[in-house]
Amino acid sequence: MNEMNEVRKPPVATTGIIGWLRINLFFNWTNSLITLFVIYCLYQFIPWILDWTIFSADFKYNYLGEQITNQEMCSRNLDPENGGACWAVIYVRFYQFIYGFYPKVEVWRVNIAYAMLALALLPLLYAKLPYRKYFLYFTYIFPVIAYFLLNGGLGFTEVSTNKWGGLLVTLVLGCTGIALAFPIGIMLALGRRSKLPVISMMCTLFIEFIRGVPLITLLFFGMVMLPLFLPEGIDMDGLVRVLVAVTLFQSAYMAEVIRGGLQAIPPGQYEAAKSLGMSYWRMNLLIILPQAIRISIPPIVNTSIGLFKDTTLVIIVGILDLLGIGRGTLADTNWLGLSYEIYFFVSLVFFIFTFGMSRYSLYLEKKLKTGINMGAD
């Protein structure tokens, strides 16, 4: 009798590592072939890239033990058989990559701003933070603090934006663009769906015009045309002009993304809100937008990542962002020819930021269960 009740184990071939391998990698002939092919490619590629980036690479000293100060001292240039990447260029130029040409005595201000940025993002990213409310107050005033910290004023020496560069410019452009474009985009999206013809037409015109031209055109417009239209004496900062262009561009895209979310909300939700006697703003703020934004999270993150990478276009108007500093380094006769190292480093930094954004969006989607269409049933 006991034998009958005994729980029989599932076949070995469907559980554990072997089961996982069978189901995921060797399910049938085609899958097995593809798996073997991919393993072969990885076998070829991974040892080589590890060797180049780490094991044979120079970090600060070359294989003779000398500190590297120019490209001729890199192991691979001393002896082409020996040596991989020459990361010394990143080591020597690290300051420029992170702060641009910011004066060294004032650089603590940038460091504080970086730390404050992390602190300001914390309550936005992590909802269960204790005392989140107070942290949020800090988040709201952070842009003002950051402005005075970075730019000067209120007792701080002024550091003109011409001295900013590298990651600092990339982050300022990316964060400001994304943060400002979000509210503007919401207003534009609501405006475009408005029943008042003037408002809806103006919003549609704005969105279509901005979306209809490339970002480069807008950057040029901001850089070259804007000063001609401003009265003499009003000298708009170059970085501000670029920020205006980037924000306009991003808000047009954000508006369309949010409009997509708005359109997915069933009319029943509007009717229910109105039947409760809610005004237009209360209805949108309390009922419609929370749902619309929730389903728009993936495209919102998508356009934000797009913008973060598009900020590299500012090199065209002569602002040296992270990539611009990299190119400037390549033009130094001391570091000619190290393009692989520099582009590898720049793409790694960009990857860290964009991958972080993408993972955070996944976490949000899971938490808010965006996959389930609430309201439709």
Added chain:
Amino acid sequence: MKKLLSIFAVVAFAFSAHAGTLDDVKNRGFLKCGVTTGLAGFAAPDDSGEWAGLDADMCRAVAVAVFGDRSKVEFITTTGKSRFPTLASGEVDMLARNTTWTISRDVNLGFEFVGVNFYDGQGFMVPSALGVSSATELDGATVCIQTGTTTELNLADFFRLNGISYEALPIETNDEGKENLFAGRCDVYTTDASGLSSTRAAASNPDKWVVLPEIISKEPLGPLVRHGDHQWGDVVRWSLNAMIIAEELGITSENVDAQKSSNVPEVLRLLGVEGNYGEMLELSNDWAYQIIKQIGNYSESYEANVGPDTPLEIARGLNALWTQGGILYAPPFR
């Protein structure tokens, strides 16, 4: 029409408002100088974030002439597309940005080229294994060429004149040209000779590449200012000339103090010991002395940034003094 006129009025006003650039610069306390976003030997940030190069030295020389201090300059990075609007709108006081002096830029765009600080020209670079010693032997070659540049037109002219054919491989940037040439996707890379030198210096084994002797175009590169402000134009022009004259007279940053007691009249005039040439320019009388002391003469700047001892290894060639087989020539200092 009215709108158009008002735009013109605004533009005209923008130009006229910058009549006294020298006074603007003096009041501001520093010079705004437009440079490239990075070009080997001409302007690029060094490890400490200081701009260095032949063009950067030109900017510093003007700053020294006005303020007597080589650090009183702010470098504004400009690209090939943004350089002219940046100068026209008054955002920079001058450009020293590897810019070719042409009639349309000088006349039609409303700028004034005040001199030439580097005589460049379009050349060809090939792998030495190709065994070619002259560009006329390049019949049927695949040429890497930057699209939309004057180099593209010069190339077509040159091959047509010599009755030989080529296949163009269009590229966008210098980096792309370098990679394509090194990977063997094209047989020849053509761009300005100074650009070829930096490409060659970036190769893992520079000896595997040769720059052919033919130079097929004139590319005089020099500093420029806005039209209509001759006083400022003179300051920039004579800052450059002072460096060239200093080389002619054998004055260097090292012997400039000793030269103050020289008995050559032109040396004394240049260094401000005699005459009041600084006053004419509304500068201090020792402006040229300060340039030579703090920047050096033309030769010193050339040797430090692009000369044979740098990785670029550009021989003086056309950029040698007129007395030494080149065409570098400055009007007399009197």
